[in-house]
Amino acid sequence: MHHNRNTRTPRMHAHSIQRRLLLQAGSALSLLGMSPYAASKVPSRAQVVVIGGGYGGATAAKYVRWLSHQKISVVLIEPDPSFISCPLSNLVIGGSGNMGQITSSYASLSRHHGVTMVRDYAQAVDTERKVVRLLSGSRIAYDKLVVAPGVEMRLGSLEGYASAHARGQLVHAWKAGAETVLLRQQLLAMPDGGVFAITIPLAPYRCPPGPYERACQVAWYLQRHKPKSKVLVLDANADVTSKGALFKEVWANPYKGLVEYRPNHRAVGVDVKNGLIQFEVQEDVKANVINALPEMRAGKVAVDMGLADQADGHWCGVHYQTFESTAARDVFVIGDAIQIAPLMPKSGHMANAQAKVAAAAIVAQLSGIAPNPHPMLTNTCYSFVDDQRAIHVASVHAYVNAEQTFKTVHGSGGLSSEPSLREGIYAHSWATNMWADVLR
């Protein structure tokens, strides 16, 4: 789970959608009651402050505590009451998973690791005075700051999206939570013979294989319940951006006739009233359910802080050896918000790996030790093609000092040869162990 720090208004709206959904969906009712952690008193300072409790931020908070043998004080600022995972959330949309399975408590971070949890929004940061200001008005001073805000969904990249989203008619469900449930309900409400359209922005965006996995999960549902229907994948990119051959094989065989893939389709507008998607080049496309993934950039707080100094203000530059910002001293940016090194995906696993490099660098700096000259990252990303079978892509990234960037290690990494039940089992164990590594 990463955090889309929009302005107050859409965030409030997301919460009101959530309340409504929880009233409607009995199965989801247990969720909010599951892990409320007592809001601690907000301390006025900490050696390390972390903004955002997703895969990256929560890992960084835990590992700074653990690697420093609990000597360095850590505050984690996160508005949500529990951790909801984007990985596996497509199974909730398809119906083979549920929200409870992808929801975890933050309680262990404070109980076992001594992280001070502050349930609030980081509103602004003064990088000169080294102070974070919260929405509640409190201020927390830091020696080192970790910024892990995930991505901001740029609803404005599609005309008509923002207003339809505010009314709850369109959702991206690209941050797991209330919108995941809402998209599931839209799929359930779709008539047989209907079209479920997914639009994909130009890379880089969060979770490269995610949209294609979602197409598989929707197709899996349609095959069982609405076989006259279709999933339409409208991709701004020239080809499937991840695991392409594997996804295409699944679409051509078990899902033959259910999934249609169209490359080079850049969506620029949505007309909810008439169920139309507008494109830069092609004719309008009609759909019953429009699941538009907007263009993305670094989370709002990072942009507001001036950290998004790359790619025309979209992503945050970092010194890859430590993940310290290229725009501000003593500020570290990790996860989906950063300008990626070559072949580095914007994934939860990658955010977890980056968080450990940053945490080790912070512990080193605060202990008078030089940062690791040879940091390493690994990434393993599973996608489910149905309720049980999965495929993966894996990579190993080593920091290359001469080029000051991460590069994949020659001869390492790769893909599945085919979807398998075995990899489906591994994927669930990956999630369980990963969530424990992030949170417990």
Add this chain to the structure above:
Amino acid sequence: MTKTSLSWTWTLALTMGLGLGLTATSAQAQTSQVDKAQALYVTALAATCAGCHGTQGEAVKGSSIPSLFGRPKDDLIQQLHDFQSGARPSTVMGQLAKGLSDAQIEQIATYFAAQR
């Protein structure tokens, strides 16, 4: 070590050494910082395994991905080399093992074997 931290350490060491007349202390302080650094780097390297195998290599109970916590060093080294060569077939692990040098495999195996 970078020049900055070296000079910082030396300044500290010299100040302590001259002030107290204990030259041995400066050498010990240096060694201890170097040891601390090495331990931190190896822990961070082994932590690249933790995403799938659990923190400190301790997988959650019932996991189909095995624990590495406390496993014998020689066994871990052998397994990683077998994953690299394909002698032990795998889905993911061979692809990841090929990203590790012999020296890194040695460090990772030593680290997990020492976890108690």
